[in-house]
Amino acid sequence: MQYEGVLTKMQTEPGSPIQYYLVFNDSFIHMNQLLGQSFEINFTGYQCLNCGKKKKIWRQGFCYDCFYSSPAVGDWIMRPELSTAHLGVADRDLEYESRVQLQPHVVYLACSSDMKVGVTRKTQVPTRWIDQGASAAIPLVEVPNRYLAGITEVALKDHYSDKINWKKMLTNEVTQFDLVAMRNSAQSLLPAETTEFFETTPEHLYILNYPVLQYPKKISSLNLSTTPNYSGMLTGIKGQYLIFEDGTVLNVRSYEGFTVRITV
Structure with missing residues (x-):
C-alpha cells in the first residue's frame, strides 16, 4: 500500500504507549501498527506549509519568503x-x-x-x-x-x-x-x-511511555535531502523520531514541508 503527501509533525494521542499518526490530506498512517515491519520512504519534492507553493523548504516547513514574513515563525x-x-x-x-x-x-x-x-x-x-x-x-x-x-x-x-x-x-x-x-x-x-x-x-x-520495541546502541540520522530513498524495519517511535532496526533515525519534524511517498 502506498501513501503520498506532505510531512508534518506526527499527531499523537496520550496512552500507554503513546499513539502516533502521520496525517496527509486524504489519508493517514497509524504508525504504531508498523512496529516490527519494514517500509520504504521516498522524498519526492517540497510544499511550503504556509503558502502551499512547491518551493524549497528553508526552515520549520516554510519556504524562505514565508519564514521571514509569517508571524507563526x-x-x-x-x-x-x-x-x-x-x-x-x-x-x-x-x-x-x-x-x-x-x-x-x-x-x-x-x-x-x-x-x-x-x-x-x-x-x-x-x-x-x-x-x-x-x-x-x-x-x-x-x-x-x-x-x-x-x-x-x-x-x-x-x-x-x-x-x-x-x-x-x-x-x-x-x-x-x-x-x-x-x-x-x-x-x-x-x-x-x-x-x-x-x-x-x-x-x-x-x-510518558513510548512505543519502542528496542532502543539502539548507536544511531545515525537520516537526511532525506541526501538520501531520498530509504527502507528499514521500524522498531520504535519517540518524540518526533522514527527509530529503525539498523540504528537509523528520522526526525519527522525536521522534514516538515517535504513531500514523500511511503510504501508499506
Whole structure:
C-alpha cells in the first residue's frame, strides 16, 4: 500500500504507549501498527506549509519568503521572553500574536535526556512533552501570557538546561530525577513577577511511555535531502523520531514541508 503527501509533525494521542499518526490530506498512517515491519520512504519534492507553493523548504516547513514574513515563525516562538502582545506591540502581526501569546502558558521541568526547563501553551499539555521525548514532566507555574512564561524560563536557565541531547534521548540514556522535589526547590528561583502562580499550579507528575520495541546502541540520522530513498524495519517511535532496526533515525519534524511517498 502506498501513501503520498506532505510531512508534518506526527499527531499523537496520550496512552500507554503513546499513539502516533502521520496525517496527509486524504489519508493517514497509524504508525504504531508498523512496529516490527519494514517500509520504504521516498522524498519526492517540497510544499511550503504556509503558502502551499512547491518551493524549497528553508526552515520549520516554510519556504524562505514565508519564514521571514509569517508571524507563526517570529523570534518570540523560540524566545518567549521577546513576546510583546501584552504591551499591544506587534512583531509581525498583532492579531495573530495576541491570539497565541495572550493565553495560559506552562513553564515545566522534564526528563528528556537530562533535566530541562521549557515553555508551552497550556493547550499543548502533554503534547509538547511527547514531541520532546520526555519520560516525565511536571508543571512549575501556569501564567496568563507567553511573556511571563519566557522570563520565568530565562531565570531558570541559570540552573537547568533548555536543550535536549537527542542522541541520549533516543538511546534511552535518560537521567531520572525526583521531579516533585525538583519542582519544590525551583520555587525559590522564580522571578518576582511569577511567584504568585506557583501555589496555584497543580503538582501533577506526568509519566510518558513510548512505543519502542528496542532502543539502539548507536544511531545515525537520516537526511532525506541526501538520501531520498530509504527502507528499514521500524522498531520504535519517540518524540518526533522514527527509530529503525539498523540504528537509523528520522526526525519527522525536521522534514516538515517535504513531500514523500511511503510504501508499506
